[in-house]
Amino acid sequence: MRTLWDHRYAQRTQRMGSSAIRELLKLTEQPEIISFAGGLPAPDVFPIEEVSQACERVLAESGAQALQYGTTEGFQPLREMIARRSMRYGLEITEENVLITSGSQQALDLLGRIFINRGDHILVENPTYLGAIQAWNAVGAEFVPVAVDHDGMVTDALEEAMRTGPKFIYVLPNFQNPTGVTLSLERRKRLVEIADRHGVPIVEDDPYGQLRFEGEHLPTVVRLDNEHRCNGDPCYRGNVIYLSTFSKTLSPGLRLAWVVAPPEVIRKLVQAKQGADLHTATFNQMIAFEVAREGFLDRHVRLIREVYRERRNVMLQAMEETFPQAVQWTRPQGGLFLWATLPEGMKSADVLQDAIAEKVAFVPGSPFFSKGGGENTMRLNFSNATPAKIREGMARLGRVLQRRMSG
Amino acid sequence: MRTLWDHRYAQRTQRMGSSAIRELLKLTEQPEIISFAGGLPAPDVFPIEEVSQACERVLAESGAQALQYGTTEGFQPLREMIARRSMRYGLEITEENVLITSGSQQALDLLGRIFINRGDHILVENPTYLGAIQAWNAVGAEFVPVAVDHDGMVTDALEEAMRTGPKFIYVLPNFQNPTGVTLSLERRKRLVEIADRHGVPIVEDDPYGQLRFEGEHLPTVVRLDNEHRCNGDPCYRGNVIYLSTFSKTLSPGLRLAWVVAPPEVIRKLVQAKQGADLHTATFNQMIAFEVAREGFLDRHVRLIREVYRERRNVMLQAMEETFPQAVQWTRPQGGLFLWATLPEGMKSADVLQDAIAEKVAFVPGSPFFSKGGGENTMRLNFSNATPAKIREGMARLGRVLQRRMSG
Secondary structure, eight states: OOOTTTTOOOHHHHTTOOOHHHHHHHHTTSTTSEEOOSOOOOGGGOOHHHHHHHHHHHHHHHHHHHTSOOOTTOOHHHHHHHHHHHGGGTBOOOGGGEEEESHHHHHHHHHHHHHOOTTOEEEEEESOOHHHHHHHHTTTOEEEEEEEETTEEOGGGHHHHGGGOOSEEEEOOSSOTTTOOOOOHHHHHHHHHHHHHHTOOEEEEOSSTTOBOSSOOOOOHHHHHHHHHHTTSOBOOSSEEEEEESTTTTOGGGOOEEEEOOHHHHHHHHHHHHHHHSSOOHHHHHHHHHHHHTTHHHHHHHHHHHHHHHHHHHHHHHHHHHSOTTOEEOOOSBSSEEEEEOOTTOOHHHHHHHHHHTTEEOEESGGGSTTSOOTTEEEEEOSSSOHHHHHHHHHHHHHHHHHHHHO | OOOTTTTOOOHHHHTTOOOHHHHHHHHTTSTTSEEOOSOOOOGGGOOHHHHHHHHHHHHHHHHHHHTSOOOTTOOHHHHHHHHHHHGGGTBOOOGGGEEEESHHHHHHHHHHHHHOOTTOEEEEEESOOHHHHHHHHTTTOEEEEEEEETTEEOGGGHHHHGGGOOSEEEEOOSSOTTTOOOOOHHHHHHHHHHHHHHTOOEEEEOSSTTOBOSSOOOOOHHHHHHHHHHTTSOBOOSSEEEEEESTTTTOGGGOOEEEEOOHHHHHHHHHHHHHHHSSOOHHHHHHHHHHHHTTHHHHHHHHHHHHHHHHHHHHHHHHHHHSOTTOEEOOOSBSSEEEEEOOTTOOHHHHHHHHHHTTEEOEESGGGSTTSOOTTEEEEEOSSSOHHHHHHHHHHHHHHHHHHHHO
């Protein structure tokens, strides 16, 4: 049915991207399908009991505040707690450096609104997080992709990319979505050095940093940037905006994340957020504060790491056993995803068609490439399904690939 | 401290509006101030017990779902419930016509993103809701203000305003924010007739419609638009997008509202929302569904109406007793706000300075005028403070005004 709205869409609406893969992914939501497509945490480890107790306490003690409008900046005690905990990571900040957002997606969206003019160059890993591409496409960003290998963004390629005069560099250093790779310490230092020399700021997106289940924790880019200038003392010089979230440690369904930025940037983000959704749900912020403040989350993260390590191991083993030799994949030391590369010329979107018929699903990799390419890649999530489901699903996917590649 | 971000703000960031009044309003947050400045519901009537029970039930029965990522469209049972209830108001819709948003502010923001190109004309009441001005300024809207009197938007002025070729008309027909006035039935019909003749669609924002505590309920604009074409049968022809919210009936701190629109518009809004915040908190949607589904909200709204009627009465009586004769004000039949007009040439921002010194606050009216003006107006909220506080606050404000006007 035609309505008066039909011919009234804004130009930017055309840039919101095609939905071919989105339509395909809808098919993966059928209950009998084993899906490695989403980016869902394991529901088995959601702290339901702790959240339930927190709800009861928050409503009993501060119900009127929890259900009322709140400030755009966020619930003050939660902001203070985040600032305090950032000291652990060598960041000397106060609550004035912290904005609570409705998930990290909103942080990306607000950053796009306040910084990106149409045509601005943004340096991104190739591939990079799809949500950033979506959010910044809407404001007309021109992406400059920088290659990624097993040690993360190839910093040797960065110098050349800097010639485009980028507004900022966007990087996911830990267990990157979608590839699962981690930026090496050497490259982190090199990234900070190059960015500093060119005077280009960085947005560091770190949703998975705490979920390292193997190897040694590496310092964040924001910390290295400070050390670069502060001789190793805790400080925050403000040229790296740092994003993190409660979605992977507490619950994604509460929609809670945060931005660390210079106070002036926070003020602009607050103005943008005021027009976007006024503020993030007060109740949810109070729940997160209540759950986190006694140190429960620190203990809980250790449990999540155990569970995810096992699932990654099961997935890797299943791949060894069932995938054709010509397929390659990453071996993440944390996070939620791994990344497989099919032989050149083979299309993962075609494989997905076959896979859905076999009741197994994944995400084709090409949407994660901001300028196209990657048709032979695929992202596999190992956090959501149980080990038994992972084994069964990977066996199905192995059969599909074997058939495709022998056919 | 200067950072690399300082000179990198996007052009649209300049359009985000000045913060002079925002700074002034921060002063009103001191605890000893009696504030009529905000738009806060009465915390006394928040259904804390019912929300607490709902949390317990949702987490016990569907905790893993409540804490997990959800679909961008919203929690399916909640969308279905909203669609079903819309039948009461003569709207025949399904869940495909409903999108759950993170408060109505997000609905305004998403509508701006998908429909407004820079320079597009948007017809608005003069004054109109500040949040719409903020959200649509960010995408470069050019507002065309249409006068408002005691019967709402002056539809006789509409025909002339239509000559600007507006993209859509934005109207708050019930107990409008900020003036508290209601669009008369006759004018509603006239609005629908003029809009239809010119082929211009309407966005109807109705956060307060259920909070009528006096007089007869009037049909929504969306319903009249349908009757205009459907001969009185329930239908939805899609030219009016209708916005409503749980903020004023359940709790603003949960950040839950909804849009009713044609399915194609919903699809575009979903794409925009995906980039903005992925989805609205699953947990909160399940709580609202749980609280609303047994009919509790219908009963609860009757209590809210009683409380607000008394508070409005107390405020009106205090104004009669303490305000200088030269001040005029509206007499809302519902909602949260009333509107006072000072003598020409007197500035309400100056009055606010004095008022803060006397520990009472309100919002100066001028920011609600999209093209300036209204320096002698003020918005007063009567829902938030108790009757005793309202009496005391209005006595203080009366003294401030008497002094100003005799001085």
